[in-house]
């Protein structure tokens with residue numbers, strides 16, 4: 313959509329034949345993500361599917377508040393969305409704007425000529441274009457095509473789970489996400505005025521499991537494991553797990569993030585989103601950074617021929633995304649080792665990354 317606004321014709325080639333129904337858990341779209349969507353007039357549809365969040369309340373295993381993060385007043389609230397809804401909304405928006413998505417097109421490789429690039433897909437088909445943008449997520453094929461030395465994502469030592477609840481049977485959380493740093497694991501939940509809401513859990517798990525491996529264990533068994541992890545905490549975790557319909561348990565898989573990516577672009581190929589800078593869901597920034605990068609890349613392509621555009625894009629984005637990933641990595645190390653946790657409230661006070669504005673009309 314950003315490319316379209318920049319006057320660049322774009323076509324999407326997606327590996328799956330469906331949208332992301334039931335895939336992934338809750339995602340927060342931070343003020344910086346909403347700002348990026350605003351730059352391409354796509355923020356309102358996302359606000360419409362989201363629940364506004366005005367901050368976090370952090371408690372310890374004894375239910376003592378150790379920190380409260382309030383969003384600065386000048387910023388709009390974060391919006392909590394289910395990944396399924398976000399995917400569908402952006403998909404519908406792109407379709408309304410006349411952008412074509414070809415499905416069942418698993419990208420395998422590409423070859424460049426002096427005049428164009430040709431992408432090859434698993435079904436044997438090909439597509440030609442001036443440039444190829446690898447927006448193919450954390451397990452990106454394009455990432456290693458650009459540079460085989462681009463390191464793979466690394467596991468943060470945590471598995472993610474989440475579930476919506478029609479009735480949390482918990483008092484409303486006043487538009488704030490409540491997070492308990494328990495004895496063994498962290499647990500977050502949200503309860504709205506009508507007491508609907510949901511929860512997420514980050515379960516320390518030394519062994520790296522893929523999402524497929526996580527799914528080999530039944531939801532009932534995972535709910536039992538989660539229950540055991542929270543049983544010594546004074547928090548609503550166990551009660552909410554007991555209320556959870558196993559069929560509604562969202563297994564979001566291993567929390568992973570990418571180490572700094574040495575090569576962002578090569579020739580006619582460039583990376584964007586999680587393929588380039590995946591922060592784990594604990595940062596609350598994965599989708600927002602992906603949105604920012606997509607808009608910034610489009611602005612650069614609007615203003616420059618592609619080689620200069622890619623260089624301008626990297627210069628604009630690299631310092632910011634690497635700093636945010638570094639911060640998340642540190643936070644995850646603490647979550648994966650609860651015994652090493654510190655409760656210094658200053659650890660939760662940084663909101664610098666939320667203050668990010670993209671002025672679409674200014675030159676890059």
Ligand SMILES: Cc1cc2nc3c(=O)[nH]c(=O)nc-3n(C[C@H](O)[C@H](O)[C@H](O)COP(=O)(O)OP(=O)(O)OC[C@H]3O[C@@H](n4cnc5c(N)ncnc54)[C@H](O)[C@@H]3O)c2cc1C
Nearest residue numbers: 326327336337338418419448449564585586593598599602
């Ligand atoms: C299964 C899953 C669950 C997630 N759950 C959460 C969550 O609970 N909370 C959270 O904050 N974030 C979650 N995320 C991350 C969040 O969705 C991303 O940070 C954010 O959406 C970044 O978007 P992206 O477009 O860069 O990557 P993605 O959202 O990963 O999108 C990449 C797209 O590329 C497609 N693709 C991959 N490989 C190929 C290929 N070879 N050829 C063609 N298409 C390909 C994928 O099918 C996908 O549609 C999840 C991501 C995934 C993949």
